[in-house]
Amino acid sequence: MKKQGKSSSYLGDVFRRFKAHKLAMVGLCVIILEVLLVFLLPMIFDIDPYTSDINAFGAAPSAEHILGTDDIGRDIFARLIYGGQVSLFVGLVSTLISVAIGVPLGVIAGYYGGTFETIVMRSADVFMSFPSIILILVLVSVVGPSIFTVTLVIGIMGWTQFARLIYGNVLSVREKDYVESARAIGEKNFRIITKYILPNTFAPVLIALTFSTANAIIMESSLSFLGMGVQPPQASWGNILYDAQSITVLSQKPWLWVPPGIALVLTVLSINFFGDGVRDALDTKMKI
Amino acid sequence: MDSSQNKILEVKGLKKYFPITGGLLRKTVGYVKAVDGVDIFIKRGETLGLVGESGCGKSTLGRVILRLIDATEGEIIYEGQNVLKLTKSRMREMRKKMQIIFQDPYASLNPRMTVGDIIGEPMDIFNLAKGREKEERVLELLSVVGLDIQHIRRYPHEFSGGQRQRIGIARALAVDPELIICDEPVSALDVSVRSQVLNLMQELQQKFELTYLFISHDLSVVKHISDRVCVMYLGKIVEVSEKNELYDNPLHPYTKALLSAIPIPDPEVKRERIILEGDVPTPINPPQGCRFHTRCQYAMPICSQQEPVLRDVGKEHFIACHLY
Numbered sequence: 001m002k003k004q005g006k007s008s009s010y011l012g013d014v015f016r017r018f019k020a021h022k023l024a025m026v027g028l029c030v031i032i033l034e035v036l037l038v039f040l041l042p043m044i045f046d047i048d049p050y051t052s053d054i055n056a057f058g059a060a061p062s063a064e065h066i067l068g069t070d071d072i073g074r075d076i077f078a079r080l081i082y083g084g085q086v087s088l089f090v091g092l093v094s095t096l097i098s099v100a101i102g103v104p105l106g107v108i109a110g111y112y113g114g115t116f117e118t119i120v121m122r123s124a125d126v127f128m129s130f131p132s133i134i135l136i137l138v139l140v141s142v143v144g145p146s147i148f149t150v151t152l153v154i155g156i157m158g159w160t161q162f163a164r165l166i167y168g169n170v171l172s173v174r175e176k177d178y179v180e181s182a183r184a185i186g187e188k189n190f191r192i193i194t195k196y197i198l199p200n201t202f203a204p205v206l207i208a209l210t211f212s213t214a215n216a217i218i219m220e221s222s223l224s225f226l227g228m229g230v231q232p233p234q235a236s237w238g239n240i241l242y243d244a245q246s247i248t249v250l251s252q253k254p255w256l257w258v259p260p261g262i263a264l265v266l267t268v269l270s271i272n273f274f275g276d277g278v279r280d281a282l283d284t285k286m287k288i
Numbered sequence: 289m290d291s292s293q294n295k296i297l298e299v300k301g302l303k304k305y306f307p308i309t310g311g312l313l314r315k316t317v318g319y320v321k322a323v324d325g326v327d328i329f330i331k332r333g334e335t336l337g338l339v340g341e342s343g344c345g346k347s348t349l350g351r352v353i354l355r356l357i358d359a360t361e362g363e364i365i366y367e368g369q370n371v372l373k374l375t376k377s378r379m380r381e382m383r384k385k386m387q388i389i390f391q392d393p394y395a396s397l398n399p400r401m402t403v404g405d406i407i408g409e410p411m412d413i414f415n416l417a418k419g420r421e422k423e424e425r426v427l428e429l430l431s432v433v434g435l436d437i438q439h440i441r442r443y444p445h446e447f448s449g450g451q452r453q454r455i456g457i458a459r460a461l462a463v464d465p466e467l468i469i470c471d472e473p474v475s476a477l478d479v480s481v482r483s484q485v486l487n488l489m490q491e492l493q494q495k496f497e498l499t500y501l502f503i504s505h506d507l508s509v510v511k512h513i514s515d516r517v518c519v520m521y522l523g524k525i526v527e528v529s530e531k532n533e534l535y536d537n538p539l540h541p542y543t544k545a546l547l548s549a550i551p552i553p554d555p556e557v558k559r560e561r562i563i564l565e566g567d568v569p570t571p572i573n574p575p576q577g578c579r580f581h582t583r584c585q586y587a588m589p590i591c592s593q594q595e596p597v598l599r600d601v602g603k604e605h606f607i608a609c610h611l612y
Binding site for chain 1: 351354356379380383384387388390391392395396397398399400401409410413414456459462463
């Protein structure tokens with residue numbers, strides 16, 4: 001009973017405000033559509049991203065291959081779908097890893113301070129002073145390239161931005177009178193963090209979350225493009241682009257690189273719009 | 289000593305020093321002596337006004353009493369129990385009896401919680417009421433502080449300063465406290481709203497038999513609401529007395545100077561203003577002896593050597609000054 005009353009007030013308002021944000025709704029629809037396409041389509045239809053069609057090498061889009069085929073006759077549409085699975089997986093999971101490491105560390109460092117704060121924030125500084133792409137290249141070449149190592153490494157490298165962001169916010173929020181008022185009514189630290197600190201620091205984290213997801217997708221594409229990410233024959237948007245590097249392909253076979261490019265841009269944009277909408281929706285001061 | 293039974297709260301030798309850290313290793317290089325040996329008591333059912341300039345330690349004192357800030361030294365006796373010695377869980381129980389109303393009504397309410405949640409939260413913590421019963425309690429409190437019951441689902445930013453302060457008062461009342469520390473509760477409000485909130489607080493005091501420690505820098509507000517008044521200067525209490533006695537017959541030179549600064553709403557009457565020279569000395573390095581001697585026009589040699597103690601000069605008029 002009690003829970004329901006609460007969710008109908010706060011979450012209900014959040015949802016209402018979110019629905020009023022046009023771009024964010026478009027972004028959300030695109031993301032949902034994409035997820036459905038990428039994960040459901042292969043279950044329903046028989047899509048094969050690996051087999052070569054010996055009758056069509058580098059063929060232009062046609063009825064049989066709606067986005068054409070690559071130089072060894074694989075269907076681009078099928079590769080796009082399977083590549084999308086990889087991109088979305090890497091983007092979301094690596095961001096979740098970053099958040100799972102960064103947010104608790106940042107909150108605890110900011111709220112309690114002391115030695116823990118020094119250790120966490122100084123190691124964040126150390127982490128940030130490494131050029132991440134080079135570190136990732138080294139780590140991936142040591143562990144061996146695969147979707148999971150790429151995801152893990154991108155995720156672990158990303159914790160610093162969340163930790164620093166939330167740390168800074170917690171520092172300012174914990175001095176607010178309403179946190180003191182919570183202490184005055186005998187609120188426990190854990191509840192102060194979850195009910196007073198986090199709701200008031202989470203909006204910027206949500207923005208960072210969406211940027212980070214978008215970045216991870218791009219990072220995976222870059223790594224695959226450099227040949228250190230997802231290994232062929234497995235498809236990802238990055239290595240489809242990697243295969244389309246030559247001048248002839250770029251100028252004469254646009255179906256090899258335009259679709260994955262558009263998919264990448266569309267996904268990243270949608271996620272960013274979605275993040276914008278969530279931030280506005282969480283802001284109780286927005287009047288919609 | 290029947291007066292000791294009347295004391296709801298007694299503070300003895302309370303000190304709060306904030307360390308100043310400096311250098312790479314954050315070594316302690318000094319202390320801000322915000323509260324430096326304060327002795328006061330509050331009688332059950334009264335309003336004790338606490339006045340002083342900005343930075344004299346009034347708010348710190350209020351917060352130390354509630355243990356929102358840890359004390360450096362001293363005792364806080366609440367109904368015979370030393371608050372500073374209580375364990376965490378006992379202290380949480382104690383918070384049912386002592387509450388606080390904050391100065392800034394814009395900063396003291398969590399912007400992500402509805403009014404209903406803010407007022408209902410203390411009831412959750414102490415398991416005072418649940419579900420339907422809780423909502424009824426919240427609605428009752430809303431009407432007690434003069435808010436509309438429809439406000440329960442709204443967020444703090446939808447209210448004016450005066451209304452927010454009413455929400456803050458309702459939150460403090462939610463646990464049915466005995467003592468409320470009012471930390472400049474009307475200073476941030478418009479003058480027109482100020483008297484409404486003050487009157488509400490007086491009404492509530494009668495209705496719920498509350499005891500107030502009313503912290504303010506506004507002498508006329510303190511005069512309006514207090515039974516006794518306590519004057520603080522640089523972390524120390526310099527004068528305590530019954531209200532009329534203090535306003536009619538101030539003894540401490542600092543109190544005299546403060547009172548002479550109250551404007552009189554009559555152009556015919558001229559009052560001799562005592563203008564204090566210089567600034568308030570820093571609490572990092574307070575003056576030796578009497579803290580006020582650097583600005584006192586009656587200062588004697590002894591004032592800079594020996595610290596005056598708070599003494600009763602009759603009629604429960606306490607004063608810390610070598611002149612008396």
